[in-house]
Amino acid sequence: MPIEDIMEYISVIQFAEKYGISERTVRNYCSGGKIEGAFLTGKTWNIPADAALPKRGSAREKVSPLLKTLREQKSSRLKGGIYHRTQIDLTYNSNHMEGSRLTHDQTRFIYETNTIGISDSSVNVDDIVETINHFRCIDFIIDHAEERLTEGLVKQLHLLLKSGTSDSLKDWFAVGDYKKLPNEVAGEKTSLPQEVSSHMKTLLSGYNNSRRHTLEDILDFHVRFERIHPFQDGNGRVGRLLMFKECLANSIVPFIITDELKMFYYRGLREWGHINGYLMDTCLTAQDAYKELLDYFKVSL
Numbered sequence: 001m002p003i004e005d006i007m008e009y010i011s012v013i014q015f016a017e018k019y020g021i022s023e024r025t026v027r028n029y030c031s032g033g034k035i036e037g038a039f040l041t042g043k044t045w046n047i048p049a050d051a052a053l054p055k056r057g058s059a060r061e062k063v064s065p066l067l068k069t070l071r072e073q074k075s076s077r078l079k080g081g082i083y084h085r086t087q088i089d090l091t092y093n094s095n096h097m098e099g100s101r102l103t104h105d106q107t108r109f110i111y112e113t114n115t116i117g118i119s120d121s122s123v124n125v126d127d128i129v130e131t132i133n134h135f136r137c138i139d140f141i142i143d144h145a146e147e148r149l150t151e152g153l154v155k156q157l158h159l160l161l162k163s164g165t166s167d168s169l170k171d172w173f174a175v176g177d178y179k180k181l182p183n184e185v186a187g188e189k190t191s192l193p194q195e196v197s198s199h200m201k202t203l204l205s206g207y208n209n210s211r212r213h214t215l216e217d218i219l220d221f222h223v224r225f226e227r228i229h230p231f232q233d234g235n236g237r238v239g240r241l242l243m244f245k246e247c248l249a250n251s252i253v254p255f256i257i258t259d260e261l262k263m264f265y266y267r268g269l270r271e272w273g274h275i276n277g278y279l280m281d282t283c284l285t286a287q288d289a290y291k292e293l294l295d296y297f298k299v300s301l
Contacts, residue, residue: 008049019053020151020204029054053153055146063146064251065300070142079112082297083142087111090244090256091134094237097262100127107131126165133161134237141245148208149221149242151200157238158231167233179232186270190229199228218246219279223272253294253301255286 030038034054073083092107109117159176178196247254268279
């Protein structure tokens, strides 16, 4: 039986919608041989349903030692290494910033044993679900680190983060999709629901114009993303995951915003465009802390 008879294929339109890119870009990928397994029937491209978005840049570019190590330790589920530590520290700190009451030890216990452990106080179920989901989000950005940022990728992160939470049961809450209701952050207005799609397309198009990015480029993207605030909830966590991903993609030391840096980070977001040094200095400090972990675990960037 021909393999085409047993494989599932999708159209150019479906692939474009899946990854949030234009149909012209998909056709260019197909004609350039960048989507493995795609073939023409007449004038119609048939694309394997499980085909991945082509990675940006040259295929010959080497993966950074850090990204390679994270992928190897993720695959082997190695305990006690940089991947293990990143999962716990990034998940705990990012969730804690958004109100999670789980402790660092509880977060570690969930990761290491898939149980919550004994607690004298009540535990919010959403905190547990979002902790487990955040572990999956980190795996996702490690797997997809070198891919271009697209609306589809950003929405997939949100879907992973919020699936199974109480928010997912609300009719007005769009899990894995843009917000339906206006929201604000720190008292500041954000993009209206009807503006989000066009604002996100503009943001991603401008960012993707460059093949390589500096730390300042990544921070500028992050600030603009947070000011759009495309989702009803989860914007901060998705935004910080995207920053970590983009640091991995551009061989920049990634970083984790800890509780000690939280207020400086918020000030940096607020003042970006006026005094960029606030956010830059905060993230450089966070980078120094992650670099100490890399040195300890003998991992190069």
